[in-house]
Amino acid sequence: MGKYSKFKVLIVEDDEDDYILLEELLLEAVGDIGAITWAEDYKSAQARIANEHFDFYFLDNRLGAELGLDLIVEIKQQYETAPPIIMLSGVDDYKTDLEAMEKGADDYLIKSELTAHLLERTFRYSLKSKDLEAKLAKLAHYDGLTGLYNRSLFNELLVKTIQQSERSGQKFALVTLDLDNFKFVNDNYGHPAGDQLLTKISRRLKHSTRSSDIVARLGGDEFSLLLKDVKNDSDFVKLVQNIMAIFQEPIQVDSKSVSVTTSAGIAIFPTDAQIASELIDNSDRAMYQAKALGRNNYSFYNQKLHQVAIVKHQLELELNAAIDNNELLLHYQPIVSLSTREIISYEALLRWPDSKNGFRNTEEFIEVAEESSLILKIGDWVFQQACLQLKIWSEQGIKDRHISINVSANQFNSDDFTERVESYVKETPDLAQKLTIELTERKPLIISPTTVNRLLLLSGIGFKFSVDDFGIGHSSISYLRAFPMDSIKIDKSIIQNILKSNEDLALCTAIIALGKALSLDVIAEGVETEEIANLLNSLNCPYAQGYLYSKPMPL
Ligand code: C2E
Ligand code: CA
Numbered sequence: 343m344g345k346y347s348k349f350k351v352l353i354v355e356d357d358e359d360d361y362i363l364l365e366e367l368l369l370e371a372v373g374d375i376g377a378i379t380w381a382e383d384y385k386s387a388q389a390r391i392a393n394e395h396f397d398f399y400f401l402d403n404r405l406g407a408e409l410g411l412d413l414i415v416e417i418k419q420q421y422e423t424a425p426p427i428i429m430l431s432g433v434d435d436y437k438t439d440l441e442a443m444e445k446g447a448d449d450y451l452i453k454s455e456l457t458a459h460l461l462e463r464t465f466r467y468s469l470k471s472k473d474l475e476a477k478l479a480k481l482a483h484y485d486g487l488t489g490l491y492n493r494s495l496f497n498e499l500l501v502k503t504i505q506q507s508e509r510s511g512q513k514f515a516l517v518t519l520d521l522d523n524f525k526f527v528n529d530n531y532g533h534p535a536g537d538q539l540l541t542k543i544s545r546r547l548k549h550s551t552r553s554s555d556i557v558a559r560l561g562g563d564e565f566s567l568l569l570k571d572v573k574n575d576s577d578f579v580k581l582v583q584n585i586m587a588i589f590q591e592p593i594q595v596d597s598k599s600v601s602v603t604t605s606a607g608i609a610i611f612p613t614d615a616q617i618a619s620e621l622i623d624n625s626d627r628a629m630y631q632a633k634a635l636g637r638n639n640y641s642f643y644n645q646k647l648h649q650v651a652i653v654k655h656q657l658e659l660e661l662n663a664a665i666d667n668n669e670l671l672l673h674y675q676p677i678v679s680l681s682t683r684e685i686i687s688y689e690a691l692l693r694w695p696d697s698k699n700g701f702r703n704t705e706e707f708i709e710v711a712e713e714s715s716l717i718l719k720i721g722d723w724v725f726q727q728a729c730l731q732l733k734i735w736s737e738q739g740i741k742d743r744h745i746s747i748n749v750s751a752n753q754f755n756s757d758d759f760t761e762r763v764e765s766y767v768k769e770t771p772d773l774a775q776k777l778t779i780e781l782t783e784r785k786p787l788i789i790s791p792t793t794v795n796r797l798l799l800l801s802g803i804g805f806k807f808s809v810d811d812f813g814i815g816h817s818s819i820s821y822l823r824a825f826p827m828d829s830i831k832i833d834k835s836i837i838q839n840i841l842k843s844n845e846d847l848a849l850c851t852a853i854i855a856l857g858k859a860l861s862l863d864v865i866a867e868g869v870e871t872e873e874i875a876n877l878l879n880s881l882n883c884p885y886a887q888g889y890l891y892s893k894p895m896p897l
């Protein structure tokens with residue numbers, strides 16, 4: 343096989359005889375060329391150019407009323423560095439020749455003068471010059487020492503990232519890093535050592551960031567990063583701390599161990615600035631703030647955002663430790679039949695004891711957990727605890743007890759949710775029948791084939807599903823139609839108002855009727871008084887839960 347055998351060539355030529363001649367000469371010139379595509383007019387050429395990539399283009403200049411010259415722009419648009427483009431002409435016309443070159447053609451050939459030899463040279467030469475062009479483009483865009491993006495490409499990427507963010511609504515961070523003591527290394531160990539240091543730091547930076555992040559060296563000892571795909575502000579803190587951490591380990595330079603630190607400034611798009619130049623300025627300002635704090639510090643342009651992020655991050659660390667140290671507890675609250683007061687199930691509610699004999703606010707720390715992957719760890723633990731409890735009861739001969747478990751949307755949507763849940767009941771499959779999964783309506787699940795299948799699969803194993811906090815969400819009824827549910831829990835804010843508000847009473851009555859119509863169990867949440875319990879009973883609400891019966895308690 344010849345060296346051009348994988349080449350794709352496009353010939354745009356409206357005269358069939360001319361095309362056949364060119365094809366023959368081309369085969370004679372370069373042997374088994376990969377594939378030659380023929381476009382016989384301007385329109386079909388446009389379509390080919392827009393939809394396919396070629397390694398070589400031949401364009402006849404006269405294409406009916408149109409000019410092949412005009413196709414050059416369209417080809418160039420498809421590439422960062424376009425492959426060779428050769429113009430063909432019936433006549434030797436100096437002006438067209440010049441124009442072709444200006445538009446970026448690589449050569450200009452007169453049809454009557456074509457020979458195999460000439461084609462072969464053109465082919466070889468233009469490929470070589472293209473190779474060089476690509477190398478030059480790389481030089482213009484990448485930092486020669488470290489291989490990171492250079493300032494000019496970084497600026498382009500920043501503008502692109504802003505456009506993407508405007509479309510997606512996602513925030514991103516611009517981080518400016520400046521080494522604190524690079525000058526010392528350079529002056530005392532020499533430039534080659536300085537270069538080595540920069541190269542090693544670059545590698546660590548690439549290593550400690552995700553593939554979607556952008557890392558650039560702007561010059562000297564200054565680096566810039568774009569951190570994208572971030573869900574919460576507290577993630578920014580984590581990512582920046584990862585970056586700061588790479589400076590903790592000394593770096594080996596010429597068998598010497600060198601410690602360097604950095605100062606980092608962070609500006610967030612769009613919170614801190616909406617255009618590139620301002621974002622750069624603000625992250626620079628933040629970097630100087632960090633320097634002023636002393637070496638080895640980072641600073642957010644927006645301090646308040648930083649504070650909130652820090653508090654959340656701190657809570658996350660503590661929660662993580664609490665899980666590992668087994669400090670979390672489950673309290674249980676009974677769900678009872680309104681008419682008989684018989685207990686039908688227990689809802690497991692998470693508790694995190696604080697140092698003052700009380701508990702942290704569950705809703706608050708669950709929210710933080712939901713914003714990170716901690717919710718998965720917590721979810722695992724809750725399921726395991728509940729299964730353990732069911733087994734203990736079963737061993738004690740108490741067989742008919744059920745437990746309800748709260749599962750948040752992020753947990754339910756995690757890729758391996760089904761496998762995880764299946765694994766909890768693997769050893770004792772009949773446990774599934776005793777477990778109800780409560781899914782809150784506050785942040786509704788996305789109704790998609792995946793979620794519906796997930797529910798069907800788990801229902802098939804025996805799990806029951808309940809819609810939590812029903813009545814205050816947005817998509818209540820569509821939800822019930824799309825998902826195979828077993829029960830609904832009327833939100834406590836409605837229940838607690840049914841004596842005072844006719845609207846809430848009407849809403850409650852309607853939900854009870856809806857439950858009956860769809861054969862779903864209905865549970866009233868937050869029942870605190872006998873009056874409310876009596877009213878609910880008279881409305882034929884079957885089940886209730888609330889302080890009237892019991893607060894959530896350890897078993
Ligand atoms: P939820 O699922 O709606 O749980 C009911 C909440 O109402 C509980 O708050 C419970 O203590 C409280 N409650 C029960 N009866 C009454 C009453 O009569 N009056 C009043 N005022 N409140 C009552 P808690 O334990 O603070 O939990 C708050 C939320 O945190 C839960 O709301 C649930 O969404 C979430 N949560 C709790 N445990 C877990 C868990 O293990 N996993 C997940 N993902 N979320 C959980
Ligand atoms: Ca619940």
Ligand code: CA
Pocket residue numbers: 810811831833834867
């Ligand atoms: Ca609830």
